[in-house]
Amino acid sequence: MDKEKIEQLQIQMQQWLYEVEEYVHHIPPTQLYAAVGVVLFTMILFLIICLFKRTTSNTILLTGLSGSGKTFLFYQLRDGSAHQGTVTSMEPNEDSFILHSEREKKGKTRPVHIVDVPGHSRLRPKLDEFLPQAAGIVFVVDSVEFLPNSRTAAEYLYEILTKATVVKKKIPVLLLCNKVDKITAHTKEFIRKQLEKEIDKLRTSRTAVSEADISNEFTLGVSGEPFGFSQCCNKVIVAEASGLTGEISQLEQFIRENVKT
Ligand SMILES: Nc1nc2c(ncn2[C@@H]2O[C@H](COP(=O)(O)OP(=O)(O)OP(=O)(O)O)[C@@H](O)[C@H]2O)c(=O)[nH]1
Ligand SMILES: [Mg+2]
Secondary structure (H helix, E strand, O other), X not given: OHHHXXXXXXXXXXXXXXXXXXXXXXXXXXXXXXXXXXXXXXXHHHHHHHHHHHHOOOEEEEEEOOOOOHHHHHHHHHHOOOOOOOOOOOOOEEEEEOOHHHOOOOOOOOOEEEEXXXXXXOOOOHHHHHHHXXXXXXXXXXXXXXHHHHHHHHHHHHHHHOOHHHHHOXXXXXXXEEOOOOOOOOOHHHHHHHHHHHHHHHHHHXXXXXXXXXXXXXXXXXXXXXOOHHXXXXXXXXXXXEOOOOEOHHHHHHHHHHOOO
């Protein structure tokens, strides 16, 4: 009984196959090619979209020395106020959200993934975990207490700018001079020049020491010329902010330029 059913099914299938073949033979070849072309084109387009989606990241990293104001900025971006973050962070602070200033906006706004990496030297290696997915790095500098910390800040910045991921992926970097609400804050131009000078000194001492023991993955700038951020292969720009008063428009602009809606 079962065998009969299977045989019947086989005959039915063969008949269908024959009908399909007949049908295909009746289609003019040009129409057939066009149909195959359309299917192929759609598949390729779909693949490209998938690949493109995977490579456009929405992650922005907040880095910089401890006390520069990263956590304050994080909450300003998310909640529009800096009600938390008065203690030194011991863990990266991360969240995906629509920027507070864009919440009322009509139309599509893409959420951003912001990671605030603590500045404590023991926690800095955490940065490497997030670097591969970064669309941009914000290096926060305390513009008030800048001078006593300029060397340490330059060392950390040097470390970031010479990381293989940053160089190869040309991750844009924003030097964000924070705490400009204080009148004693240094200007962004002053901070940029000081950091360039410090990095220049570091570059000379590091290349002299490290011919054999290369700890940094890439060298910075053009040899024989004083260092300038414009020599970096990735974009390095300078801006100002105050995480306390919520003056963060330049930071938001950097985020929007690098995380497309
Ligand atoms: N005047 C002024 N003070 C600020 C501003 N932003 C932060 N501060 C002060 O700086 C302190 C440190 O800010 P945080 O945001 O906690 O610093 P952080 O960079 O997250 O520090 P770590 O978590 O240790 O890496 C805060 O307690 C504030 O008092 C600012 O824009 N203006
Ligand atoms: Mg913090």
